[in-house]
Amino acid sequence: MGAKKLSDKTGQVPRALGLVGVLALVATVMWMPEAPPEPEVAATEEPAQLPPQELPEPPRPVGSVERLRRYIPLFPGAQLVPMGQLQANGNPMEMGFFDVKTSAREVMDFYIQQFEQRGHRVVEQPDGEGGGAVNYYDEKLGALVTVNVMAGGTEVSPRARVFPAIVEAPEGIHLKADPPQVLPQPGGLVTVLRVDDQNPGPARSSSTLTQLAQGSPRELAGFYRKEMAVRGYASVGGHSSEKVEVLDFERQGERVSLTLSAMDKKEGTPETVIAVVLETKQKEVGP
Known part of the structure; x- marks a missing residue:
C-alpha cells in the first residue's frame, strides 16, 4: 500500500487512524438508541444476569451479511446482525453487529490473526478503553475492511460489542462532514x-x-x-x-x-x- 492511498481527502491524517474515530462514533450512535452503556458493577458483586442467547440488537436488521462474511470471518459463537447501507461522512459503507460474552482484547486478537493469515497488512488502533479497531485496506475492493470493538461488562463477566464494516474508500475518507442546511449553525461549529x-x-x-x-x-x-x-x-x-x-x-x-x-x-x-x-x-x- 502506498502512502497516497492511505491519506484522507485533506492529505493530513492517515486514513486508517482517522477512520477509527469515525467508526467508533458510528458504532456509538447505532448502539445508543437501543441500549445505553451498562452501569459498572463492583468485582465483589454478583454480575447482572442476562437471559441466555438474548443479545441486544441495533434498531432493525436490514439487508444481507453475505459480503461482510466473505471478507470478515465471524467470531466463534457470534450471530451477525446486518445493519444495511449507510454513509459515513459521504463514504458508502455496510455494517453489521454482534455481541459476545468475552473480552474485547480476545476479539481483536482473533481478527488480527485471521486477517494476517489471509495475507493482509493489518493496522490495530486501541481506543484507550480496552477496545479499538482492527482493519486492513483491500486494494482490489478499493475499500477499508474493519472491525470496531467496544469493551463492556465487568472484569468478572466481560462483554464485547463488535461492528464489522466495509467502507468504500477508493480515494480516501472524509474526516469532516457538511451539516444539513435545514439546521442553524452556532459559532465555531x-x-x-x-x-x-x-x-x-x-x-x-x-x-x-x-x-x-x-x-x-x-x-x-x-x-x-x-x-x-x-x-x-x-x-x-x-x-x-x-x-x-x-x-x-x-x-x-x-x-x-x-x-x-x-x-x-x-x-x-x-x-x-x-x-x-x-x-x-x-x-x-x-x-
Whole structure:
C-alpha cells in the first residue's frame, strides 16, 4: 500500500487512524438508541444476569451479511446482525453487529490473526478503553475492511460489542462532514461525523450527526430554540440538567432531536458536544 492511498481527502491524517474515530462514533450512535452503556458493577458483586442467547440488537436488521462474511470471518459463537447501507461522512459503507460474552482484547486478537493469515497488512488502533479497531485496506475492493470493538461488562463477566464494516474508500475518507442546511449553525461549529441512512423504509434519508460548538449547553439551547422557531419548528419536549440540555423539535414531516453535553475544560472558551438526530417521515405511496 502506498502512502497516497492511505491519506484522507485533506492529505493530513492517515486514513486508517482517522477512520477509527469515525467508526467508533458510528458504532456509538447505532448502539445508543437501543441500549445505553451498562452501569459498572463492583468485582465483589454478583454480575447482572442476562437471559441466555438474548443479545441486544441495533434498531432493525436490514439487508444481507453475505459480503461482510466473505471478507470478515465471524467470531466463534457470534450471530451477525446486518445493519444495511449507510454513509459515513459521504463514504458508502455496510455494517453489521454482534455481541459476545468475552473480552474485547480476545476479539481483536482473533481478527488480527485471521486477517494476517489471509495475507493482509493489518493496522490495530486501541481506543484507550480496552477496545479499538482492527482493519486492513483491500486494494482490489478499493475499500477499508474493519472491525470496531467496544469493551463492556465487568472484569468478572466481560462483554464485547463488535461492528464489522466495509467502507468504500477508493480515494480516501472524509474526516469532516457538511451539516444539513435545514439546521442553524452556532459559532465555531464543526461536524465531526454525519451518518446518513440509505436503507429502504421509514428511516431512509434520516441523519445522525456528532458536532462540536463553542458555548455552554445552556447558551446553545437558547440559540437553537430561537433559530429553530424562525425555521418553522415547534418545540415538542426536552429537559435540562447542569451539564446537559435535551431539545426536541417538529415541523411537518420532520423531527429534530438534539442533546447538548458540556465538554470538560478547565480553562478557555466553553465547548459543547452536540448529538443530532434528524428524522424525515417518508410519504406513503398509495396503491
